[in-house]
Structures are given as C-alpha cells and as structure tokens.
Amino acid sequence: MSTDAIAWPSSESLSPPFVDRLHEWITTVDHKRLGIMYIVYALIFLVIGGIEATVMRIQLIRPLNDFVSPQVFNRMFTMHGTTMIFFVAMPLVFGFANYLLPLMLGARDMAFPRLNAFSFWLTAFGGLLLYFSVLGANGLYGAGNAPDVGWFAYAPLTSLAFSTGHSTDFWTLSLLVSGFGSIGTGVNIVATIISMRCPGMTLGKMPLFAWLNLVMGAMVLVVVSPLTAAQIMLMIDRYLGGHFFDTQAGGSAVIWMHFFWIFGHPEVYILVIPAFAVISEVVPVFSRKTMFGYPVMVGATVAIGFLSMSVWAHHMFTVGMSQMGNTFFVITTMAISVPTGIKIFNWLATMWGGKIIFKTPMLFAIGFLFQFLIAGLTGIMLAAAPWDWQLTASYFVVAHFHYVIVGAIIFALFGAFYYWYPKMSGKMYNETLGQWHFWLFLIGFHLTFDFMHIPGLLGMPRRIYTYEPGRGWEGWNLIVTIGVVFQALGVLVFIYNLLWSYFRGEAAGNDPWDAWTLEWSTSSPPPAYNFATMPTVRSRRPLWDLKHPEDPDWKYE
C-alpha cells in the first residue's frame, strides 16, 4: 500500500507521451493554445508564401529569364497572394487576438471556446484545401494544378471556359471555408470584448488593443461576408451552370470586381487595425508614458472602420465608372488619410518626451511608423484617379501595397512576437538575435520595396513573367531581388531565435517590460485558468495602479 502511494508521484512527473500531448492540442478549446496554433500555422504558411515570392523574384532577376514557365509564374503569384492574406496575415491577427484578449480583459477564456476551436480548424483546413489543389486539381483534364487566376480572380478568367480542371474550385472552396472560420472568430471576438470584461473594465478603460480588435471583429462580420456571398455565386456559376459572371448570357464581369473589392479593400484595414493595436501597446510601454489621446485613438479607429467600407472602387478607376463615381471614391479614399494621420501623430506624441527604450519590439514599432507613413503617402497618390489611370496594375501598386502589408502589418506583428514572446513561452528571447532580425529585415525590406516603385513608374506591369532588355527595368529588378535575400535571412534568424529561446532562453518572469495591462499580472506562460482570482480594474493601466498605490491612474481618469 504505502509503496504504491510513494510510487505514484514519480510516474506522474514524467511528461505524458507524445500521442497524449498531441491529442490535448488537437482537442483543445483553450484560447491560449488556439492562439498559439493560429500563430504557428501562420508561420508555416509564411515560409511557404515566402518561397513562392522568392521563386517570382528569381524569375524576374534578369530579362528573358526562364527559371519557371509562364504557367508556373501565374500559379506562384496567385498562391502567394492568397496564402499571405488568408493564411498568414489573418491567422496571425486572429492568433494574437485569441491569445491576448481574454488575458487583457481579465477573463477566463473567449466567449465561445468551442466555436473558437471550430473556427481555427475551418481556417486550417481551408489552407490545406488550397494547397491540396497541387495534387487534386489536375483531375482528368490535364489542365494544370494550383490556382492561377490571381488573388482577386477576375471574371471571366474563373469561368469554366477559361479555367478548366478544378484549380479555381479549390481556390473558391478554400476561401469559402476559411471565410466561415473568420466570421466565427469575428463573432467570438466581439462577444468576448462586449460580454467578458472583468469588473470595473468599462469600455473607456479597456486597453487600446481590445478597442481596436473590437473594431476589427465587427469589420470581419460585415466585410468577409460579401466575399463569402461572391464565392457562393462563383460556385453556382461553375457547378450549377449559373450566369452571375457569365458575360455571354447577360452576366457582368464588373459586378465580381465590385463584390471582391467590397471585401478586398476593408480587408486591408482588418489586417492593419490589429497592427495599430500592437503599436498602441508597444509604444507607450517602451516610451514609459501613457498613450497620448486615448479617446481620439478610439474615435479615429471607428472612423477608419466606417470609411474603409466606402472606398472599394478605387481599385477600379480604369473600369470606366461615371465621373460621379470616380469623384466619390477619390474623396472617400483621401478622407481616410485623416484618421490614419491622427493615429500617427498620437503615437509620435506618445514617444515625444518619453524615455524611449530601443528593445526589439520598439525597433519594429518605429519601423512600422516610418513605413506606414510612406505607404499612406503612396496611397494618397494612387487615390487620385488620373494618377491611378497611369499606374494601375503596375509595379508601383505592388510596391505600395507591400509597403502596407510588409512594411506596416508584418513589422507590427514581428514587434508583437518579441513583445509577448516572454508571456507566451515564459522565456526571454535573445535580444542580439532580435536586433539582427530587425536590421536584416529592414535593409531587405527597403532594398526590395523602395526600389520596386521605380520600374512601376517606368511602366513595368505587374504579373508579367518576364520582360525584354533595354527598357531600363533590369537594374531595379536586380536590386529588388537582392533585397529578398536579406529578408529571408531575417526571417531565418527570427525563427531560429523563437526556437533557441524556447529551449535555452532565460526565464522571463511575469512582467519583464514593467508593463501596465492585465496579461502581465499573471504568470508566464499563464495557467490554464488565466487568473487565480478575478481581477478588477479602476483605470486603463491596472498594473500601474498596483505598482504605484501612492499615485494611481484612477485619480486622474
């Protein structure tokens, strides 16, 4: 009897076998595990999408190159765009929201844990479905494998006549499935923020991260749904012989463009608003100051949310809209630069006079500020319809939107990785490697995307698989491709840092940054139940109040 009782603890202290742990992760409904699964999943696809980009850049490194065939090139840009938006950026954004929102709001979990798991698996299988096309799309037609219609899949390219085989079907199904996942996550995020806040956390006392994710969640609901509707129509056309986008039978190719961009443009804001959310946490903590203009920040975000839904047709100036239509979309697009400008000034004002600490998260935040400004400025240039008539579908546009997505969104998310890595893993990342990652990626980013504007201005169209010598594009394309090497090295250092620090990093402690939001009050990594006792808050910086009882924030708010 007694020997049995003694034997038990030693057998329990062994970690459970691999199969059991795998089973735990697959069946989990815990928001922290699902958050990490979203993030790891996105990192895997980041590498895949990066390889696709690299293939394109190798092909374009010199004129008349034949590294890949035109068909493969088409598949590469289609898969690169679709992967990076739907299976890298969205899961990263959702992953951080999932992991952090309940911790920041002082809640046990998301509002609907099982819906949360369901949404993750829908997104996961959506991505697998997209890549299964490489094996499954050929069918009996011998018509090529991966989708090759471009990430916005304009009609009539997607019609049965021009897209034989099943590649377009895989693309449609994959976006439909992951779209349902996104809507589920949107419901969950909004319900969590509205209904799961801990006592005392009124809407005006939420961390800005929660406010901005609330706007993002609400936008997912009304913005991803039109894409879902359009995908259903496309499937009706392809499978049931419908005529929505069939111009031969009275359908319209232009209405697909409208439906896609009603989703497509606000989607950029769905991705960049969570990036703003990260920056709004990192900048105050590393400037040792409170956020400047919290209410204005919230107001500007809500304004961006509404305005972003009235700008879509600036992607379609060359379609030939009425003068009224063109004018409307020029004005709304330019108007959106007002709230975004307000945000940039708010972050700068937060840094102004602060004691700035140049750790890796802050470096990425500063990179974000600089690059987001430039991305906004080229955005205003493209918002002017005559300028857009000249440069639409050129490399200038490609450079512009990569400045937003890589220069702003990915930089902010890299900052988020370094800022919350100690909380998620319990280990401190390696600061030296973090700085290497930042500088390598910064140099690579600017080599690639600064110089990409110029061949665009010189008339190089996007999506061409090669070009003739003598147009003045060669040198610029060479520099652009060289930049990719630095970016790839940066990402390798990043992934090495994540893995090395997980096994060898120093213990981080609960609150390595001396930060102020609730997630830093629990242990790192947090226990399954998050908080031993339900927290209560009285100000926007609950941990400041705890650390400085003689001078708490709630006296002034």
Next chain:
Amino acid sequence: MNATAIVAAQMPVPDPNWVLPSRGRVAMFCLIAAESAIFTIFVVAYLFYVGKNPVGPQPKDVLDAPIFYSICLLSSSLTIHQAVKALRTGRSRNFGAWWLATIVLGATFMFGTFTEWHRLIYRDGLTISTNLFGTTYYSLVGLHGFHVVVGLLCLVTVMTFTLLGKVSQEHADRVDVLSLYWHFVDTVWVAVFTVVYILGR
C-alpha cells in the same frame, strides 16, 4: 506570499453590480450582421440584373406573389414572440403550443416555396441555369429558404426537448436568442419579397 498573491490581495473587491450584455444575444446580433451582409450582396446582384434577362422566361410571365405563404411566415414571428413570452412567465404548456404553431407556419411557407419551384421547373421550364433571371431568382430565394430550413431544424430540436419535458423557464434566454434568428429570417423575407415579386416584375 508570492507576487501573484500580493497582486491579488491589492486588487479592489469586485463590483457586485457588474453586469454585461448576454454573450448569446451579442453573438446572435453579430451573426445577423454577417448574414445581412451576405443577403445584401445577393439582393444587390438581383437588383443589378433586373430587366437585363436576355432570354425567357421573364419574371412577369411566370412569377405570382405568394401572398398567403408570406403571411404565414410573417405571422410566425408573432407566434414565436408569444412562445418566448410564455416561457419567461413559466407557462410551459402555452410555450409548447405557440412553438408548434411557429413550426407549422414555417413549414407551410416552405411548402409554398416547394410548390412554386415545382411549377417553375416543370411547367415553365425555368431552372437555375436557364437564364440570368433563373440564376438570380433561385439563388436569392434559395438562400432565404436555406435559412428557413436551418431555423426549422433548430425549432424542431427545441420542440423535441419540450415534448421530453426538458425545457423550462430557466431556458427562456436561450430560446430568446433562437427567436432573434427567426425574426431575422422573417425580416429578410420582407426584403426578398419586395425585390423579387414587386420590383423584379
């Protein structure tokens, strides 16, 4: 005491009056917002293609407004409202009766759609691939019908539990969330009816 315990000890006591909106209702309103966006796109497509149908049959030749079946569906909003009200005040038998009435009215509406589609397909030869009108008509009405069927499945599930005696006053909030969905489906029909049977002809 470790650091977490100190932190916990310094936290002010929870506010006993701290009440937030019900997460079920919030989530249902979110779902309704998302569904509204989907329906909006289909309605816009329908309106965009009104009058652009190149070959027959044309809407004015084959469509008759299903007035009776529409009244059935819309009045089911009243019956489900009465059902929830009855459950809230603990009148379980009344709840069951009103709930069953809702199912019957919803099913009648679907029967109406069935007869209409049967007539269109076998008498008028209109299918989803016949022409632009067929594509937009079956898509929009079908999308709505799909939502009615999903609603009916949910209603029948609750009815089953009611007959087993497992639904009582404490479930009123959950049943109320389901009734929100049903009201939404009814409201959408007002838009679909207007677009298809009034503007579309």
